[in-house]
Amino acid sequence: MGRIIAVANQKGGVGKTTTSINLAACLAEKGKKVLAVDMDPQGNLTSGLGVDKDSVEKSIYELIIGEVDIKEVINKEVLENLDIIPTSIDLSAAEIELIGVDDKEYILRNAIDQVKDQYDFVIIDCPPSLSMLTINAMTTADSVIVPIQCEYYALEGLSQLIHTVELVKDRLNSKLEIEGVVFTMYDARTNLSLQVVENVKDNLQQNIYKTIIPRNIRLAEAPSYGLPINKYDPKSTGAESYMRLADEVIEREE
Template sequence: MARNTQDAKKASEDETPIGPTGRPYHGFATPPKLDRHGPARIIALCNQKGGVGKTTTTINLAASLASYGRKVLAVDFDPQGALSAGLGIPTHDITTVYDLLLDTKRDPHDAIVHTRVENLDVVPANIDLSAAEVHLVNEVARETILARVLRKVSDEYDVILIDCQPSLGLLTVNALTASHGVIIPLECEFFALRGVALLIETIDKVRDRLNPTITLDGVLATMYDPRTLHSREVLERVVDAFGDDVLETVIGRTVKFPDASVSGMPITEFAPEHAAAQAYLRLARELVARGAVA
């Protein structure tokens, strides 16, 4: 009897724990250092619904990849400039992504800002970017302008992350046209789930007409609260709808994110031992393991 109990205990210890997505929860190994950098894989973080964690994810995923020795460029492509502010970058009276869109002959290095995080650079944005769609509407090949800008610096980075604005307008189409992959941050809340079908349809149209190589790198569940039945049910529905496209890493809800943003730091620097910081480090490892990032 005692032997059976010990065998059962050993079997349970050997089992891989089940994560919140209902699949085995892997640790993902620390990625090896790179012996060279570039060309970059460009990833758009996109969702037409606001407040789902796009900017938070861009900042903290970028910092996490940088901590693993990847050279990262984060492009603030939202007129609110939240990514720039979240990394402590002043956005007044400086060259921004808006200037690069209006003058594609301009050197993108004019707009690149080095952050306090090693290996992480940013192309900032401010409210001027809200006028871009009006200015670009009569441009030839207007959907490919951002792609032409990023092409000039892509060989210097391992990954370029584009923080998109919460809309499916011309700026977002530009980001999707420039990208190799898309990550969809999705809040574990019913109304956030409703709009994803429209976003997937937009990605399919871009793939059909402008960028045939773009792929869905993953759906990232954010603001997950395991204490609520609603969060658990929404995550279950997301997994039912997208299957293996749902990333195993799930980002929980915590007040540490706004605290880190006020400090102008990624959470991996602000509170490196916090569960949220560890979750983003794990997300970086998962994307490397999936081949989405070198």
């Protein structure tokens, strides 16, 4: 039965989509069957895995508003062992279209329930806001991975996100846990990165992954080629870091 992980942080630019793309691709490379779900209307996970988000005929938007079945929106084998449910810009309107819909918090869960047994992992990339789309991801997920950028305001907004996870757990999804925090954009040349890591470790009663994702030019380039880092430059420090993160995620599963 598939383990469902939402990658969430309502702060933008923290490496959330980069983590979703590369964790999904590295898990797939390690022989796990993975479904990546793009819940962000910006569509960066979709394009980062080589799918043209402007020409997608059936996306998560059509699924959310009930026009199609989940099997119709899964793009099979965009990479070996990796399927994707793409998004389109239309998804940004879903919030309004769902006003007055019964059980709208569970639309994604009800859909994913039909296919999750076919996968080892389902990775959901959330939008950088605490919207109905994020709530849908959290009611579907078993756990949440929170990417945190190694910068001065890292902890800002984090307590709000943890509060949201607790609320969802309380009211909508009793099995939801915070899987852990992963540090991104770490720059070993600055004291600040080190201080942020120490500060978060001291102040956060959460699981923190041992793997720290470095600031890496190859990681930044890869999405423009529609490739995850392990395909774009498997020898880069970015690729090695995400492979180690995938190992940690698998270990926790076991």
